[in-house]
Amino acid sequence: MWHRVPLCPRQAPAGRGGGAPVTRRHREPRVTGVPGRPRPVCPSRGCGRRTSSRPPRGVILRSPSPWHRAPITMAVRIAKELEEVRSWKGARDVGPRDRNVRRWEGLLLPNTPPYNMGAFRFELTFSPHHPLEPPRATLHTPIYHPGVDREGRVCQPLTTHEHWAPTTRAIQVLQDLLLLLDSPDTQRVLRPDLARKLQEHPEEFWCWAQEHTRLHAEPRPDPPGP
Numbered sequence: 001m002w003h004r005v006p007l008c009p010r011q012a013p014a015g016r017g018g019g020a021p022v023t024r025r026h027r028e029p030r031v032t033g034v035p036g037r038p039r040p041v042c043p044s045r046g047c048g049r050r051t052s053s054r055p056p057r058g059v060i061l062r063s064p065s066p067w068h069r070a071p072i073t074m075a076v077r078i079a080k081e082l083e084e085v086r087s088w089k090g091a092r093d094v095g096p097r098d099r100n101v102r103r104w105e106g107l108l109l110p111n112t113p114p115y116n117m118g119a120f121r122f123e124l125t126f127s128p129h130h131p132l133e134p135p136r137a138t139l140h141t142p143i144y145h146p147g148v149d150r151e152g153r154v155c156q157p158l159t160t161h162e163h164w165a166p167t168t169r170a171i172q173v174l175q176d177l178l179l180l181l182d183s184p185d186t187q188r189v190l191r192p193d194l195a196r197k198l199q200e201h202p203e204e205f206w207c208w209a210q211e212h213t214r215l216h217a218e219p220r221p222d223p224p225g226p
Contacts, residue, residue: 074130075101081170088171090178092119092221102126105140108174109220112182114210115143118217120181124170134164137177144212146195147180147188154180155188 078101085094085104094106103126107119120141127133136159139152147155157163158176180188189195198205 074126077131078102078126078170084169085171085174088174091122091174097123102128102130104170107218107221108139108178108181110178110181114206114213115145115181115217117210117213117220119220121218122174122177124173126170131166131168134159134161134168135170135173137173141218142212142216143181144194144209145181146184146186146191146198149190153190155190156180157188 082094082096082101082104085091085106090109090111092107092109094104097103097105104124106122108122109119110116118141120139120143123138123140124135125138126135137154137156139148139154142150142152154177156173156176158168159173184195184198186195186199194205197208
């Protein structure tokens, strides 16, 4: 929109024949940007010129959201936790299964009889949202234990959504599992028949557990050298 703006009388030249001062055509600036939000001011030389809030043509702005970095952060954390577990004496041959960093397998080495007669192969599966969601531990080696069912699922309250904390590390999950194998708890039960036998006929239970371990457990690996 164009309209005429009178000049300052001191600077405006007189019209022909000493008439009224000459006026100059002036165009109003076009207002762009978000309504209700002031446009940014050019900081150079204090000119006060308004600048556009839009990015230059051809420039792609990336979202500052941290979610696009989540897979990398999860992979780095799992790699560090794997190094920690590999230095632990309670497990051996721990590593990714089928080159999948979110699926570990290895051997658990119980410390108390009769389960210390062998080794038990386990699998630890991490959620795609780790560590916000708990991992899941299962045993592939059959075991005569009230806290482990026939499919290898483990009664482990630590890895339930009600008790899980994102700060819990994988080595703590495996240590809790090893503690369950060493000390069967009648409060952590997936096989009530074995829990009842452990309470009512403990000698018979341990005899069956020893024979089951001898038949199904894997051989314990040699201790690592110095």
